[in-house]
Amino acid sequence: MxxxxxxxxxxxxxxxxxxxxxxxxxxxxxxxxxxxxxxxxxxxxxxxxxxxxxxxxxxxxxxxxxxxxxxxxxxxxxxxxxxxxxxxxxESEQIPSMRELFKPTAIFIEKRAKHYPLAGRVMNAWPEVEMVEIEAIDELRRPKKDWMKDFGKRTLAISVEPFDLVKPCPCSTSTVSCNYYLLNIGYGCPYDCTYCYLQAYQNLPAIVLPANLEEFLAHMDQKLELKPGQFTRIGTGEYADSLALDWLTEYSKILVPHFKDKAVTLELKTKSDCIENLLNLDHGGRTVIAWSVNPERFCNEEKKTAAVQERLRAAKRCEEAGYGTAFHFDPLILAEGCEKDYERLVEMLFDHVNESIRWISLGALRFHKDLRRAAEYRHPESQIFLGEGRLDPLDEKMRYTADSRIRLYREMVRQIQRYRQNTPIYLCMESPEVWRSVFEGKPYQGKIDQWIACGSS
Ligand code: SF4
Known part of the structure; x- marks a missing residue:
């Protein structure tokens, strides 16, 4: 226009x-x-x-x-x-193409991070890009309007992070909690999803990669309070894609063996097919590799990510390597005829994997109202903000109406159960009322961890 x-x-x-x-x-x-x-x-x-x-x-x-x-x-x-x-x-401010392979145009490194192996790997990967030393990541801060277009997706920053990287998942107060812990290794993402909440949240124009993951994990073991008999998940995919840069960071080679004998399930959540590092690791059955998936028709909303077929092929290889797998139909996007697309996607999923699936989550598109402005500026061609959303007063997020969400969720549950009746399915960021309407007739006490652990859906 x-x-x-x-x-x-x-x-x-x-x-x-x-x-x-x-x-x-x-x-x-x-x-x-x-x-x-x-x-x-x-x-x-x-x-x-x-x-x-x-x-x-x-x-x-x-x-x-x-x-x-x-x-x-x-x-x-x-x-x-x-x-x-x-x-x-x-017209003169159009976003540069994000479909090229990832290559940083600037690399910053905190002086104290220089001697960690990650620094060497980054230097070897792009010897032609100068690595600029800084005292602290904070030096990179500048007004957001100056970096809204490329969003720091071509800038790498290597840091030594303080030991506060584990946090409980901040579910909205009105929604059912998931007893999930977030392990924040890295901040920022080379992919560029139109709905990515980082666009409203991120305050540094760079992809920040911590160099001191091993030290951090040692510290985390002392800090994480695990209750006996409780099924606990911990995941790294909140502020970054867990595996998109794993070929560079090699975080999986540290994380997966670390969790192999812990009373925790590690979830690595991705839209990539970067799984090569995973295939020969000793995971002890404690790591689940998870993919967010959406029908091909929405691929322009998930720029630079692996195509959904590539993600599913990667899932199959992980299943063959003995990993548990998980899938997040999130965000579910309402559009004319989308039910058929999601039906086909469920079919494709079960064509690739089945027995390894540990859980599937469903989450209809929701976004904080501040996201819309940033996303619209960066992705004016996106279609997804044209759905019929309205502001939910409980958490200031835009959502489709409860009726449309319930209809979509019920259909998704029906489709998934056609292939495997006992797949644990849960809803992401939904109220108890919506849960009851979707899983009607099932006992539900508001505990997603138990729900998954028992395969209750
Ligand atoms: S993959 Fe996740 S973190 Fe990366 S841009 Fe997409 S939504 Fe954001």
Whole structure:
């Protein structure tokens, strides 16, 4: 959609309604135009329903546009839509292609990290890129607007991290907790998913890789409080993809053997097919390799990641190497005809793996309202923010309505159980009410760890 057209629309509306109301109308018209593949000015003309712009009231025009943009939302949900101001990149600010192979354009290293093996590996991988020494990672901080476009995805920073890398998963207060621990090895990701929450959260223009993982793990063993008989998972995929850069970091070679005799299940979560390092490791059955998966039609929303077929082929090889596997249908994206795509994806999944599957999670698209602005600026072509989401007052996240989520979850559960009835399936970041509606008739006490451990779904 051209900037000139949007600028003209904005100017036309501003003369009549002033700045703030114009922003709301522009947002609605822009999204309708994209959903319906129509021109913004046509959408405005249709919404005027024969009235002149000078005569129509703002509330009338807004209501007409709201109903067209969200045809399935109830009136009370229409009041909770979030109409953020439009902030799109100009033609001269288009995002550079992210489909090239990963190669940093800048490398920084904390002086104290220089003697760790990771420093040597990075230097050998890109001898032509200067490695700049810094005292501390904080020196890289600068205003976010200066690095919004490439988001530091071509800058590596090697650090010595303090020992506070394990945290309980911060589930929203209104959702069912998953008793999951996060092991934060690294921050930032070479992939570029349109919905990635790091875009709202990340405050450093670099992919930060800790050099001192072994020291950290020794410290973590003393700190992690494990309750006897409790099924505990710990995962590294919160602020980074667990395996995308494993060919460089070789973290898996440290992590997997470390956890092989611990009373914890390590989950390495990825959208990659970087599994070569894993195949000959002694994992003791304690590591589960997990993939986030989505149908091929959404591949443009997960830029630079391995294609879903490649991920599933990698899963099969991990199954053959004796690992447990897990799959996250997350985010589930609602779009016309998506049920068929997800049905096909479930079929593909079970064509590749079956017995190794330890759990499957389902999570409908949700995102903090601040993410939308950053994501829209960086990925103006993305389709996924055009779904019918509305603001959930409990945690300020945009979600599809509970009814649509429940319908989608039930269908996914049905599809998965066609292939394996006792697959442990859980919902990510959902309320107890949604859980009960999806798994109706099943005893559920609000404990995801027990749910998975018993294979209860
Ligand atoms: S793989 Fe995960 S961390 Fe990386 S960009 Fe995608 S959502 Fe973000």
């Amino acid at each position: 051209s900037h000139a057209v949007l600028a003209h629309l904005r100017e036309t509306l501003a003369e009549r309604f002033g700045k703030n109301k114009t922003e709301e109308l522009c947002r609605l018209i822009y999204e309708i135009a994209r959903r319906e593949e129509n021109e913004p000015l046509n959408i405005l003309t249709l919404a005027l329903e024969g009235s002149a712009l000078e005569q129509i009231r703002f509330t009338t025009l807004k209501q007409t546009l709201l109903k067209r943009r969200f045809p399935n939302l109830a009136p009370e949900d229409l009041k909770r839509t979030y109409l953020a101001p439009l902030h799109l990149p100009s």
